[in-house]
Amino acid sequence: xxxxxxxxxxxxxxxxxxxxxxxxxxxxxxxxxxxxxxxxxxxxxxxxxxxxxxxxxxxxxxxxxxxxxxxxxxxxxxxxxxxxxxxxxxxxxxxxxxxxxxxxxxxxxxxxxxxxxxxxxxxxxxxxxxxxxxxxxxxxxxxxxxxxxxxxxxxxxxxxxxxxxxxxxxxxxxxxxxxxxxxxxxxxxxxxxxxxxxxxxxxxxxxxxxxxxxxxxxxxxxxxxxxxxxxxxxxxxxxxxxxxxxxxxxxxxxxxxxxxxxxxxxxxxxxxxxxxxxxxxxxxxxxxxxxxxxxxxxxxxxxxxxxxxxxxxxxxxxxxxxxxxxxxxxxxxxxxxxxxxxxxxxxxxxxxxxxxxxxxxxxxxxxxxxxxxxxxxxxxxxxxxxxxxxxxxxxxxxxxxxxxxxxxxxxxxxxxxxxxxxxxxxx
Ligand code: GDP
Ligand code: IMO
Ligand code: MG
Numbered sequence: 559x560x561x562x563x564x565x566x567x568x569x570x571x572x573x574x575x576x577x578x579x580x581x582x583x584x585x586x587x588x589x590x591x592x593x594x595x596x597x598x599x600x601x602x603x604x605x606x607x608x609x610x611x612x613x614x615x616x617x618x619x620x621x622x623x624x625x626x627x628x629x630x631x632x633x634x635x636x637x638x639x640x641x642x643x644x645x646x647x648x649x650x651x652x653x654x655x656x657x658x659x660x661x662x663x664x665x666x667x668x669x670x671x672x673x674x675x676x677x678x679x680x681x682x683x684x685x686x687x688x689x690x691x692x693x694x695x696x697x698x699x700x701x702x703x704x705x706x707x708x709x710x711x712x713x714x715x716x717x718x719x720x721x722x723x724x725x726x727x728x729x730x731x732x733x734x735x736x737x738x739x740x741x742x743x744x745x746x747x748x749x750x751x752x753x754x755x756x757x758x759x760x761x762x763x764x765x766x767x768x769x770x771x772x773x774x775x776x777x778x779x780x781x782x783x784x785x786x787x788x789x790x791x792x793x794x795x796x797x798x799x800x801x802x803x804x805x806x807x808x809x810x811x812x813x814x815x816x817x818x819x820x821x822x823x824x825x826x827x828x829x830x831x832x833x834x835x836x837x838x839x840x841x842x843x844x845x846x847x848x849x850x851x852x853x854x855x856x857x858x859x860x861x862x863x864x865x866x867x868x869x870x871x872x873x874x875x876x877x878x879x880x881x882x883x884x885x886x887x888x889x890x891x892x893x894x895x896x897x898x899x900x901x902x903x904x905x906x907x908x909x910x911x912x913x914x915x916x917x918x919x920x921x922x923x924x925x926x927x928x929x930x931x932x933x934x935x936x937x938x939x940x941x942x943x944x945x946x947x948x949x950x951x952x953x954x955x956x957x958x959x960x961x962x963x964x965x966x967x968x969x970x971x972x973x974x975x976x977x978x979x980x981x982x983x984x985x
Pocket of ligand 1 (some may be wrong): 886
């Protein structure tokens, strides 16, 4: 049973970095399979805090091989600065492997992301401005640049030229920007070729051989289920598939190899950027969740929108990912509330709805139906086992488990590696 997927069950920032880092000690490979440096994963090891964007969270575990799979979009300048930042702090990054089939975020795609958002005005998605959407669009339009193209100057030049052909028309005629020169882009990209060369590998072969050798491989999703391009709150989503199936296409591993799918679930809900969010709070409870939970984006520094736990979303995540387990994070943040509302269903146009509506129009005016659970006031950050938790905290976890459709196998009670209650072992 060596392949596990770990992914966000809500709108991202559930604590995937911490969970991955925690499991890192028991796995041989940690693989990012989609997304790019739109992700921001905070990992706290002892008194050291790391903010990772593109690198898999397994990079902090020396025994583990971190892999950037073919489904990821790579900004080489961000990758190199993340690597050198870690090296300066004494982290050995030499085991990193990068798929030659991963697509590169080019400077023109970062520009296009920003100008498109500006152009959309009130209708903007609230992207991270890192060029994610335009790079995936190029991939699908078959005008993308892949890591392997850095090693053939003539092909690279032809591909950049083809990509810029239409983009320069858009940039100059629609957005009133200067045209971008092919030579300048090629020159910039070629600088990265030698620097990335030691890491580039046939990661599909490496990972499948590892699985044949019974090594343990952990696939780490970026973003979250509700940000999935197919299964999320489209168009307010990212441009890739964070859901479990994305691990297969984004790493080249068959679904029959995956034995466990772990959904990371915050004990309440947050969201960054635009889009519907039924349990969002605009009152002092929302402020308190933001303050106590330190809900500020790792990548963009934006305040996260905060709200109560939404069991409809959790059930949906269980279904579309085939979740076998949940890892519930940030339970400690809820300490101190006398009563904790939990959304159990929606009211849509006067009707009670138990499951996530497929219609976005319905979802946009879904009103949460709450059940209120009793809170607790005892500090839980040093709890080591489920029975260490106050009775009401235990009941809260059990209620969430029942509503969400998969067992809660671990509980986060603080940001540190050891601030975790393990209930069922993952490996
Ligand atoms: P990711 O994008 O899913 O990796 O999550 P982020 O790192 O963006 O946001 C999660 C934040 O919560 C980080 O600052 C973590 O250090 C922190 N965190 C993770 N688990 C816990 C927990 O159980 N309790 C508390 N208080 N903080 C946590
Ligand atoms: P991690 O991995 C939370 C959101 C953006 C925006 C939308 C599209 O840290 O959980 P994009 O730049 O991807 O085109 O933006 O997706 N978004 C995230 N929100 N956590 C993330 O990553 C996110 N990555 C993208 O805010 O609403
Ligand atoms: Mg994050």
